[in-house]
Amino acid sequence: MxxxxxxxxxxxxxxxxxxxxxxxxxxxxxxxxxxxxxxxxxxxxxxxxxxxxxxxxxxxxxxxxxxxxxxxxxxxxxxxxxxxxxxxxxxxxxxxxxxxxLEALAYGSIHQTNEAQALAGVHWVLPIMDARRGQVYTAGFAMTADGEWSRFADDGVRLMKDWVDTIAELLAGEAGHDPAVISICGDLTLHEAEALRLKQLCAEAGIAADVRLQPYELxxxxxxxxxxxxxxxxxxxxxxxxxxxxxxxxxxEVKLKEKLAEQAKRTEEIKE
Known part of the structure; x- marks a missing residue:
């Protein structure tokens, strides 16, 4: 090797x-x-x-x-x-x-401006890719000031609104261990409003994390x-x-599943 x-x-x-x-x-x-x-x-x-x-x-x-x-x-x-x-x-x-x-997207964004080397604290990175219907492909990663990289949320498809609420709740539970910076990176075109809402929620809750929106391509x-x-x-x-x-x-597949469900419903109606 x-x-x-x-x-x-x-x-x-x-x-x-x-x-x-x-x-x-x-x-x-x-x-x-x-x-x-x-x-x-x-x-x-x-x-x-x-x-x-x-x-x-x-x-x-x-x-x-x-x-x-x-x-x-x-x-x-x-x-x-x-x-x-x-x-x-x-x-x-x-x-x-x-x-x-998603990890490559997050890892690249945090190295884009070499902030990792100057960061005094933990940096959370939330990569997003649009998944339609208000959903995003997303995950959660963290980097410490000494460059230790880790994951805290699995890859998945989530409603952006719910994801913002989840992150806000997670931050509220950190109690004194808030990350210094939270970067929401990727294609923010359709999800900028929700990303900004996380910034607002942090401010209202007295969470000191600096929420940043970072447009970035993998x-x-x-x-x-x-x-x-x-x-x-x-x-x-x-x-x-x-x-x-x-x-x-x-x-x-979603359309096929809906079509089969509709056919099954009609079949039951005919039987009745």
């Missing part, structure tokens, strides 16, 4: 409208791309990865591992990235490492960084059984 840790890692994510990819070796980023494809990632992903590897002078055989964001996020986007990662890992016989797209370098950490710890996934993190029924 010592030898593998020093080899470059190819990392990518297509859980959102953007495709983000990077090749990282140790603490050096050899190259990265960020491409908006309007969720048409299947047409471009292999071409983009091939060009990135050529630019970095890296071959498939020369990689140490492949790290991929496995969601949650766009149903189709997740499947495309995971399918590509599994195929490449199998062809090149490389370890496959799945990374939470970057491949942080998928790679988290992948390196997992690889160094000897943690990787089974290439054949690895699947995306589906946190809810797809819209098609």
């Amino acid at each position: 010592t030898e593998t840790k020093q080899l470059p890692i190819l990392a990518f994510d297509t859980s959102t409208a953007a495709m983000s990819a990077a090749i990282r070796q140790g603490h050096e980023t050899l190259g990265e791309i960020h491409s908006l494809a309007e969720r048409n990632h299947s047409v471009h992903i292999i071409v983009h990865l091939k060009h990135l590897m050529e630019q970095c002078g890296v071959s498939g055989e020369g990689l140490g591992a492949i790290a991929v964001g496995n969601g949650p996020g766009s149903y189709t986007g997740m499947r495309i990235a995971v399918a590509a990662a599994k195929t490449l890992a199998w062809v090149w016989k490389k370890p496959l490492i799945g990374i939470s797209s 970057e491949g370098i942080w998928v790679a960084e988290l992948g390196q950490q997992r690889l160094s710890a000897g943690q990787f996934d089974d290439t054949h059984t690895f699947t995306p993190n589906y946190t809810q029924l797809t819209e098609a």
Whole structure:
């Protein structure tokens, strides 16, 4: 494993409208791309990865591992990235490492301005991705002043309103152990009002945490960084059984479930 840790890692994510990819070796980023494809990632992903590897002078055989964001996020986007990662890992016989797209989003946002190094206290990070109907894909992470990274809430799909209330309740129970900063990061376009409501709730409750709204798009370098950490710890996934993190029924499945329920209801009415 010592030898593998020093080899470059190819990392990518297509859980959102953007495709983000990077090749990282140790603490050096050899190259990265960020491409908006309007969720048409299947047409471009292999071409983009091939060009990135050529630019970095890296071959498939020369990689140490492949790290991929496995969601949650766009149903189709997740499947495309995971399918590509599994195929490449199998062809090149490389370890496959799945990374939470939400964790990569949170981890990248906290490093964006190097605030972690100057923070005097704990920093909470709440990444969000829109999941429609007032819902968001979200989770909770924390970083201490000395850079210790941890998770305190699992990936899931939640109503943004309920999530804000949950965080406010959690803060109220901290009693003297409030985080110094709370960052709500990601695509805030549809959820800015609720994010600002958390700021208001904290002020009304006398909670001193500085609530910040941080628009941010996921970057491949942080998928790679988290992948390196997992690889160094000897943690990787089974290439054949690895699947995306589906946190809810797809819209098609929801409609099918509603249709079947309606058919069952009509059948019962006919019987009566």
